[in-house]
Amino acid sequence: MTEKAPFLIFGADRPGRFLVTCDHATNRVPEELGGDLGISEADMQRHIAYDIGARGVTRELARLLNSPSIETDFSRLVIDPNRGETDPTLVMKLYDGTIIAGNRNADAAEVERRLNAYHRPYHMAYEALAAQRDNVVICAVHSFTPQLKTRPPRPWQIGILSAYDRRFTDPFIKALEASPTLKAEVEQRGERLVIGDNEPYDGHLPGDAIDIHALKHGRLNLLIELRSDLIETEADQLRWAGLLAPILTETLKTTGL
Secondary structure, three states: OOOOOOEEEOOOOOOOOEEEEOOOOOOOOOOOOOOOOOOHHHHHHOOOOOOOOOOHHHHHHHHOOOEEEEEOOOOOOOOOOOOOOOOOOOOOEEEEEEEOOOOOOOOOHHHHHHHHHHHHHHHHHHHHHHHHOOOOHHHEEEOOOOOOOOOOOOOOOEEEEEOOOOHHHHOOOOOOHHHHHHHHHHHHHOOOOOOOEEEOOEEEEEEEOOHHHOHHHHOEEEEEEEEEOOOOOOHHHHHHHHHHHHHHHHHHHHHHH
């Protein structure tokens, strides 16, 4: 058993249509797993352990949207809640050049135990929140590292990921591209606004969180990926949530979805 619930919910009774989620909110490794999975503190601070900055954006975005949020309280290295139960990357043993020593001997029985202790409770709570409204819009918040080892730098400041249901995604991308405040934010850094459509990676994995909670139920959805160097500090996280919230609200209003 885990020592506490493996997720946190904020504003469960808020009336807004959005459900803002953060699958990779923290780098916490429970004490029952040694607290670090046998890797260095420096590695635990990298993107391999969690989505840097995503938790702060999620909480503030949900507050601004007057909508509930849910976030994990365990590292993606313990077990990845944004992967289906049969996904081979569910429990990673090697990630962006780092061997995850604490997962070396994670056999089928251990994976099943972690599913029951962490993965499944999170998804049960996630689904219960999503089911509160017939017209819920699921907005998943993630972050991506500016550069993987041995790979070129990533040019996007923000990526919007989706599968075959692009009802909300397409108009939201257009609204982002047309936003003068977003352009000004990026230009202050000496960059040109580059928005990824299913970049820096494809937006759909069978059995992933959006598949399970949105696509299979016909719920409106989008997945926002922010480049992590843009949201490292609390001030950055609040600012980016403030940039995105009105665009999300206006997109929902203008599309009539």
